[in-house]
Amino acid sequence: MSVGLLLATLQVGAVELYRYVDESGAVVFDRHGVPPHLIGSGYQVLNDKGRVLRSVAPAPSAEERQRLQQEAEQALADARLLRLYAAVEEVDAAKLRKLSQLDSVSGIARSSLRxxxxxxxxxxxxxxxxxxxxxxxxxxxxxxxxxxRQERLGLERNVESYRAARLAAEVSFTSDRERLAVLLGGLTPELVVD
Structure with missing residues (x-):
């Protein structure tokens, strides 16, 4: 059945027509809808005159969904950075405060351990x-x-956790500093220096 004949037949009643591509690659016009297993491939809804009322884009691939998820997460992280800091120097100051705090509690734990x-x-x-x-x-x-002996074990664990927290803070603040420089100044991460 040709598209013209099909559309002429449909003019009798105001119905919607669904246009999609089936498994064999053929374009299909169907007034009953799109089979569930093909909805993810995208389709179009036509009026009784053959005009497109709406298009439904194909569902993104797994790789595309992952990329979109990563972009959304990066956008949230960027917004957080921009709320926290107005300049790269503020990141440096926050880093110094955090490292000083960790050094202080670590020093207390080491003193208690001694x-x-x-x-x-x-x-x-x-x-x-x-x-x-x-x-x-x-x-x-x-x-x-x-x-x-039990107290010593607890203090040793504390000292180690403060050391690990200090290393993590250094990495985190360095990363935040580099990203903020890119966001604020359009610099590439390779150009950011301490």
């Missing part, structure tokens, strides 16, 4: 003395040593 090690060392000396004199080591001494 104090715990000194206490544990004193108790170990006392334990060795009692054993050398063939005396029983009191349970309270053993418990104190156990508590100090």
């Amino acid at each position: 104090a715990v090690n000194r206490q544990l060392q004193r108790l170990q000396v006392e334990e060795q003395r009692l054993l050398a004199e063939q005396q029983d080591v009191p349970e309270s001494l053993r418990q104190q040593m156990l508590n100090l």
Whole structure:
């Protein structure tokens, strides 16, 4: 059936006609709609005169969806940066504040760790003395040593987490600085220097 004859037949009633491409690549006109498995390929809706009322674009491919998702995430990150900072120097100042804060809490944790090690060392000396004199080591001494060892493990984990946080902050602020320079000045990341 030709398109002209089909359209002439459709003029009797005001119906919509769907135009799509089927699996074999043939253009199909159908008044019942597009088969569900072909909707993602895109289609057009025509009026009874053969004019396009609306077009439905093909669904994006997996790669295109991923690219669009990445672009949306980058746009959100860029908007966040522009809300936080008006100049690259503000990123530098924020970085210094954050690193100073992390250095401070890390210093406190390292100081506490040294104090715990000194206490544990004193108790170990006392334990060795009692054993050398063939005396029983009191349970309270053993418990104190156990508590100090557990405290030491926690402090060591804290010191390590502060070190990791400092490294992450340096990377994050460097990245933010480079991106902000691009957003504010149109520079390419290769041209941004500290």
